[in-house]
Amino acid sequence: MSQLKQTLAKKIAEHSVRTQRLLKEFGNVVIDKVTISQAIGGMRDIKALVTDISYLDPFEGIRFRGKTIPETFEALPKAPGSKYPTVEAFWYFLLTGDIPTKEQVDEVLKEWKVRQVVPSYVWDAIRALPRDSHPMVMLSTGILTMQKDSKFAKFYSSGNFNKKVAWEYVYEDAYDLVARIPIIAAFIYNLKYRGDFQVAPDPSLDMGANFAHMIGQCKEYADVARMYFILHSDHESGNVSAHTTHLVHSALSDPYYAYSAGLNGLAGPLHGLANQEVLDWIIKFEEKYLKGAEPTKELIEKALWDTLNSGQVIPGYGHAVLRKTDPRYTAQRNFCLETPGLKDDPLFKVVSMIYEVAPDVLMKHGKAKNPWPNVDAQSGVIQWYYGVREWDFYTVLFGVGRALGCMANITWDRGLGYPIERPKSVTTDMLEQWAANPPQL
Template sequence: MALKETLKQKIEEHRPRTTRLVKEFGKVIIDQVTIDQCIGGARDIRCLVTDISYLDPQEGIRFRGKTIPETFEALPKAAGSDYPTVESFWYFLLTGEVPTQAQVDEVVAEWKVRQEVPQYVFDAIRALPRDSHPMVMLSVGILALQKDSKFAGFYNSGKFNKMTAWEYVYEDAYDLVARIPVIAAFIYNLKYKGDKQLPIDPSADCGANFARMIGQCKEYEDVARMYFILHSDHESGNVSAHTTHLVHSALSDPYYAYSAGLNGLAGPLHGLANQEVLDWTIKFQEKYCKDVEPTKELVTKALWDTLNAGQVVPGYGHAVLRKTDPRYTSQREFCLKTPGLKDDPLFKLVAMIFETAPGVLMEHGKAKNPWPNVDAQSGVIQWYYGLREWDFYTVLFGVGRALGCMANITWDRGLGYAIERPKSVTTPMLEKWAEEGGRKF
C-alpha cells in the first residue's frame, strides 16, 4: 500500500498545476497545424500530455527524465543481476522516484499476490483456434479479465467520484501488469510447447518468473528484465500508447483500453516490425553470407543490391529519432558482454550491418534517419536463446508496453483528463484554405 499512498500524494500535488494551466493559460498557442500534418496522421502535432516518458530526437527516450543508461544505473538491481527488476521500474514509472530496496521488496510481494490469473482467462484463450495469432490470444486474455474490473465496478456502483477514480484504475492497472507476463507465458506454452504449462515460481521476480515459465535458461532472466523495461513506453504518440489513452478517455476500464492498445501494437508498422526485421536478416544471411564472415565489403555490396532493387533496409529509420535508438544500443551492449552471443553468426551480421548501413543509406540519400531502431536488434537476442517462434515477439513487446500504458492512464484519471475528441475537416475545406494561403481565423 506504500506505493499507492506515494502515488496519491504526487497526484494531489500535481492537480493544481494542470488546473492552473487550463484556467490561466488555456488559450496560449503552443503549435500550428499544417495540411500535411492533417492528412499525414497528425505527425508531430503537440497535443498529448504525459510525464511518464519523453522521446527526444537526438538522445532518445527518457523515462521520468532519465535516459536508459541512467535508469538502469539508478534502479535497485535484481539479486545477482546487473539489471533492475520490472517491479522497481513500475514503482519508478508511477511515481518518478527511484525506490529504495525496501520499497521494491514491498512491490515484489504485492506483485506476487496480484499475478494469479483466474482460470476463466485461460479457458477463454484455449477456446480459440490453436492457429490463432498469439497477439489475438493476448488481446482476448486481457479482455477476459474485464469481468472483474474494479474501475468498472466503481463506475457502476452509483458512487463514482472523479477525484478518487484513479484509485480504481490503479488497482486494475496493477493487476494487469502483474498478470500479463503469466498470460503471455501460458500462450507461449499453449501454442509452441504442446500446452505443457509450467507453474509460477513464487520466489522469482517478474522477469525471472517469466523466463522460468517458458522454460528458459538463467541468462534469459536478464533478457526478460531488459526487454520489458526497454519496450515499456515511448511517450504517448505511438499507436499502442495513444490507443490505450484514447479508449480509456471514454472511461472504458484498463482492460478494454489495453486490449485495444494491443490490437494497434499488432500492426506491421508498429510492434510487428521486430518480427519482419528478423525475417529479413535471416534471409539476408542465407543469401549473402551463409558460409562466410560478414565483412564490411560484402555487407556494403549486399545493402546496395537491396536498395537498388527498390527494397528498404528494415530496422533502420524512426518517425522521431535522428540518431541510433538507445534501446538498440542497450541490447547491443548486452550481446557484446554475453559470451556466446557476441560470437553468434546472426549477431555478427547485425553488428556489421550496424557499422555499414548508416553510411550506405546516407550516400543513397533517401532516408531521413539512417540509424537503427530497437527492432534492428531485439529479434536476434530472442533467436539466440532459442525463442524462434517470431510471431510471439510482439507478445513480448506487449508485456513490456503494458507498464507504460498502465502508468499513463492511472495518471490520466488522477488528473482528470478529458475524453479525447479532435475536430475533423473535409477535403474541400483543405483545398479552400490551400488556395487562400491558410485558414482565416
C-alpha cells in the first residue's frame, strides 16, 4: 500500500469515529431546521423537492397525478384487447394530469411513431462498445449519443434563449427520448442476447406491444411491458434516478445529458439493480432450502430464519419510504395470479409463499423498519417466466419506464423556471460544535 493510501486510510478510520458518534449521540440535534442525522444520512425525509407528477405516501403508496395504481389503470384508455392502458396514454396523463380521450391518445400514438425513429449513429456508438459491456452502459451511451441533436441545446446556443419558452424545447427532447428509448433497449437486448438478430419496429403497434415484438416475445408479453413501464415510471423525485435527472437538468443540461446521468444512478445495486439481485437470491434460496419441494409455510419460515440468523437479509423487503406492501408489488402479484400458467409457476409459488411468511418473520426479528415487500421482490419472476432470463437486462427495462417520469418532471421544471439546485454543505467540525452547543431556534 502506498504512503498516500496508508495516510488516507488512517484519516478515514479516525474521522469515521467522529461521524458515528455524531449520529449515535447527537443525531436529533437540529441545525438550521434539519437534524445532524439528516445532514449525514443522505438528506432522508427532508422536504426540499417539489413535483406534482407523483407522490409517495408511506402508508398508502405511490399516486400518479393523485391517482393510485388501480385508479390509474382503471381510468386510462386501454390498449385494444387489453385491460392495461397504453404507455402513450399514460405519457399524456403524466404530462397533463388529465385523462386523455381516445382521440387524444390516437394523436399521441401517431406522433410517437414519428419520434421513435432512432438515428443510425446511435447503433454505431453502441456497437463500438465491448460486447460484454453491461447493458446499462449501452443504454446510457445510446441516450447520451443523441445529445448532439438536442433541440434544447441548440435553442440555448442560438443567442435567442428565453426562459419563458425553454420548456417547449425540453418537451421536444423529452418526447423524442421516451419514444426512442424502448427501441434502443430492444436493440441492446437483441445485440447481446439474440446474436444481433434485429427486428424493426412495427408502426401499427403501441409501445408495449412493439417492444414485445422487437425482442421476439409472445403477444401476451405486450401487457407485461405496458404494466412494467407504467409501474416503474416514477416514484416521486427523491429517488436516485429521478433526483439525478432533476439535478443535472437544473444546470440547464439538456434531457439527454440529464437522463444519461439518471440511468447511471439507476444502475446502482441500492436502486434499479436490486431487481436482478432479488431474483438471483430467490433462485439460490429455492435451490438451497427447498430443493424442488413444494414451498410450504413451515419450510419457508425455517429457511427465512436460517437466512436471518446467518447474518443475511431478505432482498426485496423494506423500503426507504414505504411502510406497507409496495402497491407496485401488489399490481404485479395480481398479474401473476390472474395469468394462467404463471400463477402455478414454481418460482412464483416461492415468491408468493415468502410474501405470506416473511413480514411476520421480519417483525419478530425486530430489525426491519418495514417488513413488507417492495417492487423488486416480484418483478424479476415475471420476466423469468416469459423467458427474459438475462437479468443484467432487468435494469434496462426499469430505465425505459423511469424515462417517462423523469422526462415529464424536467419538462415541468423548465415550465416553472426552477433554479439550479444547490444545497449548502457543513463540515464535521461545525456539526461537533452544534452538538456541543445546539443552536437556539
